Amino acid sequence: MAALAATACAGGGDSDEVAGGSATADAPAESDPSDQAAEPAEPDAAPPLGSADVPVEVTLAPADEEPVAGGTMRFAIEADVDGLNPTASSLSAPGQLMGGAVFDTLAAFDVDGVAVPYLAQSFTPSDDLRSWTVALRPGITFHDGTPLNAAAVVASFEAQRASPLVGLAVRPLFPDDGAVAMVDELTVQFNLTDPHRHFPTYVTGQLGMVASPAWLAAAAADPALNQQPVGTGPFRFDSRTEDSVTRFVRNDAWWNGEVYLDALEFYPVADPDTATDLLFGGEIDGLHTTNAGSIVRLVDDDEIQSILDDRGEESFIMMNTSVPPFDDLRARQALAWATPRAQYDQLIGLDVLRQATQRFTPESPYHDPALVQIGDDPARAATLAAEYCAERGADVNDVTGAPVCSGDRIVIQYQYAGPSVAGTRIADLMVAGWSDAFEVTVTEVFQDDLIQNAALGAYNTVMWRQFGAIDPAADGIWLTCRTIGPVSLNWPRYCDEERDALLLLAQAEADPDVRADLYRQVEARINDAATYVFLQHTMWDVALAPVVRDVCGRTSPDGIALDCVGNGVVWFDRAWLAG
Amino acid sequence: MGRVVRRTGFAIILLLTVSALTFGAMNLLGDPLFNILGPAAADTTPAGVERIEAARAEYHLDDPLPVRYLRWLGDLVQGDLGVQFSSAGQPPVADLVVERLPRTAVLLVLAQLMATVIAIPWALLAAPRVDSWFDRLSTVSTFLVVALPNFALGVLLKYVFAIRLGWFPQTYTADAPLPDRFHQLLLPALTIALPAAAVYQRLLRDDLVSTLQEEFILMARSKGLSRARILFRHALRPSLFSFVTVFGLTTGALIGGSLVVENIFRIPGLGSAIVEAVVREDFPVVLAIVVVVASVFIVVNFVVDAVYAVIDPRIRR
């Protein structure tokens, strides 16, 4: 209750007194009033890039030409992946991108954000919404000739559930026994722990990829095969040199139409500036990046086609509520108030990215314009910290092993993924902003270790990027009390029973308006808990050479136009190269 | 013959010590289970505990350290370097080494070639003209180059030749055609080669200067042999003697330097592999790379020792 009062009060004063931020001061002048008219005014929405007031901005060449077959598409991915087995490796954006070439998912999002049947023919829920019957399309085979049938779907599902890593996200949703059953040759039944009206959204990404059971069995025996995926997708695996190039060739017998490209090649190029230069120089035909500097250069170019999308992940500071000091709301709010959000926008986001106040962008039906992300007020943070220290100063921070306070300042550890120059810059910026209220030890850890520490609760605060599933049902797993344990997916380890109840109601709800209202209530509770300090909506730019056509021409076999981009992932099944 | 046996024996003992030390050190890092299983290593559910036990058994993690070292050594002798703990599916370490080693090797060989090609004519030009303007300028330049650390030199070369002039690409593409890759390696190789060349030049020049004052040179000169002939046939050969020793010793330093240079120019060689493995605490990979690098270093010095015997008549006789 105290939380609610504090936030409400905070909201009142925030819009007028922005600490030291010349950038935010002139922000309203730059934003386009015509597009914003329909929306209630955003107190702290930064001006988005170009005219990207819409969630996805597409500057693609007109698609009235007749497709031409042939050619090789060369695409730069931001990093290589350690394996392409969707049942063994947790696939990042580059992994999903390459996986999307070789695997098909059971369902896919249409342009309105609704999950529709794709590799599956239909999804039918039971009356209690606890079990879903999935019917497969007949006559589809994997690249190795194995038929796609119920047994194959079950094999992929069970392999994912058994995987130590991938299984973490699967196991909480299903009972230990009887999670999946074969009904007949082409029908599978999934049984969930809780009623769920939007189950198909789960199988639009990695969890929906179906791999050849013969290959899965072989890969279990010979790990080298994890690099040579076999699916039903528009492209067949051809060759792969780790950290260098992964090549796929056309699947002439694809079940969902003609594929035009002869081959697809993926090159890991870690430095976004280099990737951009390669695209300008015609060395590659496409890239994806979240680097603000590169996006500015790519969008400024008239020839290059850009697909901009910031509906996906948000960047935020995350706090661990299972360890002092952030088990106390005042400490969490102090960190939020101290966070230099305006400077972050200007110096890290280069005023290109939109500031985030919550998990949803303003265009989303789930967005709540009334929510305010507190920040940019170090004086207020210092007052809160002093108040906290006066009362709890004797507690011990289990992460640092030292008392939670030193004088009036709270002592915390901040972890970020490295080695990374960008990460170091963000750390410097945060530490400088927090310094009035916090004494910060900065620890740079490898990405894997950061995730591990977050899962094990061995952190005070971290820089994080997450959320932004097209359907919020899929993000529930990161919020529910059920995923708190020795290994938590609820990283802040913050349990709110009422929030869980709202999430369960929302995932069983059919009426979109009621559902949106339920998610707005969830969002308000997230805001009250102050476990996250939202910074920005991550923007992905999928940039393509002038000759690339129809990347956004995807359709389901039932003729439904599909969403063509999500979190840096695009699909090439309809793409072709002009001239 | 005795000399070769003794040197070989010493090299093997050295390798055993280096590998045992590294093995012990990496094991102090903590439980490798986390590398194999990730966060699931803390899973306390019955299924989780079962997975943990299975992994412990599979990788013999409960055996005492010396037993594990001997097992690792036994596998190594049979050409098995173990598996990469932190990669999905635990692929063999050998795959990684086979993929990365050639890139680092090519870079180093190219750098050493460049250094030699620069240093020898440079020294030959400077030595006969002691204290001339050229010689003085050479000495000053070597001092300046040596004082510029490889990463700073790399950044400067990248700025001038890759960013401003655009003569060279800024990065390396492992699958590009051979001539392209050669082109991509020139700048990083030059970064490694320049300081080495400065060291070689200084050494060769000093050595040549003193050789040129020796009696047999004076005699050759009195016989009326041409200056060039004296330099190449009579002076250079004895001077190469110390050059070869330093060449061998420098190889070790250059391996360290190449790790940094690979990082600047983003060449996916052994350098990036070991840094990543160390940070990930993937100790089979670290061990393998340390052993490979130390072996190369020891073998190079072994070969240098042999070449030494060929070049220096005093040892040959």
Add this chain to the structure above:
Amino acid sequence: MTSTDTGTVTVTEVGASTPDPGTRLGRLFWVSVAWIVIVTVAAALAPWLPIDDPDAIGGDSGLDTALTAPSWNAWFGTDTLARDVFARTVHGARVSLVVGLVAIVLGLAVGGTLGILAGYVRGAFDRVVTFLFVVLLSFPSLVLAILITSLLDRGLVTIAVTLGVLGIAPVGRVARSATIQYAERDFVRAARMIGSSHRRIIVRELLPNVAAPMGSLALLGMALAIVAEGGLAFLGLSVSEGSTWGKLILDGSQTQTLTDAPWVAFAPIAMLFMTVLALNLAGDRLRRLGDVRTSAI
């Protein structure tokens, strides 16, 4: 500004003063020493000097823009977070110099002691120590540094100690051979004959003589340690807190920053370069002074 001028002098003077038998150390030596002193004093007093706060985003003097070119307000320009590059470079010297100093003191203390003892005692102890040196030298130094930093943490002390460990073998070898050389000399034999204790012989007779070559080695070693820290920084393995020259150069060497604002990398490169050059020159002069062969010619 004066400091930069001194640096230029250093560069142009090199050619002019090749070994001059008349002056013992030469002007160049003193110019180098002066530079080292200036940098050290500036680093030590950095928090009290009238310069910007190196960590203040936007700087104290209200530079609110990132990547501005060098100007009167910001002598070396500003970096990506609109911090004053000059202030950061001066402050960066603190950690770099401390790392170099601690490293070489450790190298001298451990390596020197082991080397002198090995050279004096000889026998089995000598063989063990020599083998230890060879083992240490068999790891390429940077690989060894990576190993140690990963074993421990990345605090200032750890990094300094690590780089000190790298110095043990090279210092030890020099100390050992110098000791062997002197142990055979008459004055040591005489001391032994009159029954001086081993401790007395080592401290009173050997140490003063071995100290000369080790002094020059100390300066060269400090330069090496400072450079090695930069190498670690480029691998992302340098000290986790505070800025060093290596970390500053790394920050400025990112393609976009290097293209738009080369001064962010070039300023710390210049400081590092001149400091290493000064240490090398001073060390080289000291070595020549102590070098018997050179003086004989």
